[in-house]
Amino acid sequence: MPLILGLDPSLSCTGWGVIRAEGARLVHVANGQVPTDAKAPMAQRLAHLQAALAEVIATHRPDRAAAEEVFVNKNAQSTLKLAQARGCVLAACGAAGLDVNEHAARLVKKAVVGTGAADKRQVQAMLAVLLPGVKIAGADAADALAVAIADAHLG
Template sequence: MIVLGLDPGLGTTGWGIIVAEGNRLAHIANGRIATRTTDPLAARLAHLGEQLNQLLIAHDVVSAGVEEVFVNSNGQSTLKLAQARGCLLATLGFKRIPVGEYAPRQVKQAVVGTGAAEKTQVHAMVKRLLPGVQIDGSDAADALAVAITHAHHLATARHTSALSPSPRT
């Protein structure tokens, strides 16, 4: 199964694509979608959506994980992040791609084993889980961590449903 992870941002959105087969993970691609700060908001959001759509087509993504909004003290920054995230979710929705949403602490917990992990620990574990990966910056590393988290959640859900008795009719 080809899984996309997204670390949303209006200025830079990180993305990472992995293939998950059972418990095995393999890196496919990663990178960043950058927007120009001089462009109007609508143009920046359109660019994010267009670039994501191209990734979805090029890599035949079947499921996606997206990091939730991290609320900070700057309300304007949080609002811009939320708008970028909304654009990405809408693009995934138009393509009918199922989405898992994860808080930053959930991602750290899934990848490192503790929700209080530092960014450097997360990035080190991403490299360990995806041997030989060349990561295109910290946004892409975060996105790969989201993809890994989503793949783990999907595997757990499949395993749990396989163990559940089927309802009687």
């Protein structure tokens, strides 16, 4: 019964979600978001992100983690910021000795909804079906739970 930490890296607000996979059954454990202060220096934002995720990992003690693969924006500056945040996310997992599986956004949507072209609304609707009664902390946490669910299915 692996405990899976799903991660949706972002510099502005990284989402996280923890589920337990019990065979085909999925159980929600926790979810949340780690926002950073856009006015703070980059080094402080990254340090805050890494420390907050280290605390999530220490609290929930997942068996493995899964993160959405980086995608390239048309805006190179946005892609660079995403890559830096993603590096912090991976470093926090690596420091805790967690293996991290990486999944493309389209694959995550397909695993959760059945189509890689699903929109955020459809993903969130399926989360309510797959994790009955779950209270989701926000859109970034929902994306992270979707990554965890996809990882449970794709293993």
